[in-house]
Structures are given as C-alpha cells and as structure tokens.
Amino acid sequence: EVQLVESGGGLVQPGGSLRLSCAASGFTFSSYDMHWVRQATGKGLEWVSAIGTAGDTYYPGSVKGRFTISRENAKNSLYLQMNSLRAGDTAVYYCARGDSSGLGAFDIWGQGTMVTVSS
C-alpha cells in the first residue's frame, strides 16, 4: 500500500525550530518529487516546499530562507526543517507525492502533523 506518514509536529515558541519527517512506503521514493503543504485551522491549502528527484528545492516567499526541505532516499524519508517560526506558521503540515507525469499534481497525501507556534 502506498503510504505517507508524517511526524515531528508539536508546540514550539515563536522564534523556535522544529523538524518534520515523512516516512514513505509502497513506492519507489527516489523516483518522485515530494512536497510539503500546510493548512491553518479553518483555512485553505498552502504549498510550502518541493524537492525534486535530483535534490532541487523550491519555496514560496512566505517560508523561503526559514524552511529547508530535504530527502534521504536510502531511508525513504522526507524532511522539513523549520526555523524562525512565527504564529502564522501554525497549521497542519501534510507531506504529498508529486505525480509521476510531472503535471504538478499531488497524488498521494499523508494524514498530516500539527504544528503550533505559541508562547
């Protein structure tokens, strides 16, 4: 079964750091682009970062310079290092797989992990 399982969420103070992990199974992890998408409570979806199969990375302006996406293919794992966290980063963070055709769709999603930034 194709599956993504996130972990690492929790409560962190403003200015603090947190590292999220996503464990992939059921597919050849190294062959897919991977993404992080977040959703604040009661709000819409926001793309947070992407990493290609070659390790190329992409970020929106809202997190660029603060968040770092990485992958470890030998461990079938995706990571998101989040630094200088702000209250506005509070959200459920989803790990998602990019579609194999390179169309830009997210075809598999994890169940999400909650990040709360508060003092």
Added chain:
Amino acid sequence: SYVLTQPPSVSVAPGQTARITCGGNNIGSKSVHWYQQKPGQAPVLVVYDDSDRPSGIPERFSGSNSGNTATLTISRVEAGDEADYYCQVWDSSSDHYVFGTGTKVTVL
C-alpha cells in the same frame, strides 16, 4: 504571483449537478488539478490534468478548462460528496504551486 479564485460555497440537491469554478489568468494554458477534502481528513486528488480521474474516483467527477476558467463538475450528487474542493496549478513562471481559495459544497 498567480491567483486562483473559487466561489466560497455551492449548494446542490441530491441527484443534481454541482459545478465549481476556478478562475485564473489564462488558466486554460495550464494543467488544473482538483482535490476533495472532508472534515478532519487529508485532501484527495479527484481530477488531474484538467479532466482525468485517478483510479478509484467515480465517473461522476469530471473537469474542463478553457480561457480563464476551469470547472469541476459533480454529477448525480450524493450526500458523501459534501466536502471542501480545491483547484491547483503549477505556475511555471515562478516554479510555484498554487491552490485555489476553496469551495465548500453543501448537499441540501
């Protein structure tokens, strides 16, 4: 940055057809994807590349895209279709992925 606009809500009676629009500048030139999200659950891809369906998605879900508007159509609506729906594209000019504002579908 590229903006995708959806109506906040759509209401439809069971058995009828729901149409959810997604507006964006020349969106017809992009590949549009649609997601269904039920309360407390992760999003699920229901239509990709404008009009294709992943395996396991009912034929009642279809999509179209032309000009400045993409549309997700849900035929013969069922109570279980009640959810939030999001459109999404990849903006090649910025290498960013963009989601629409989301539409809540209510089955009357």
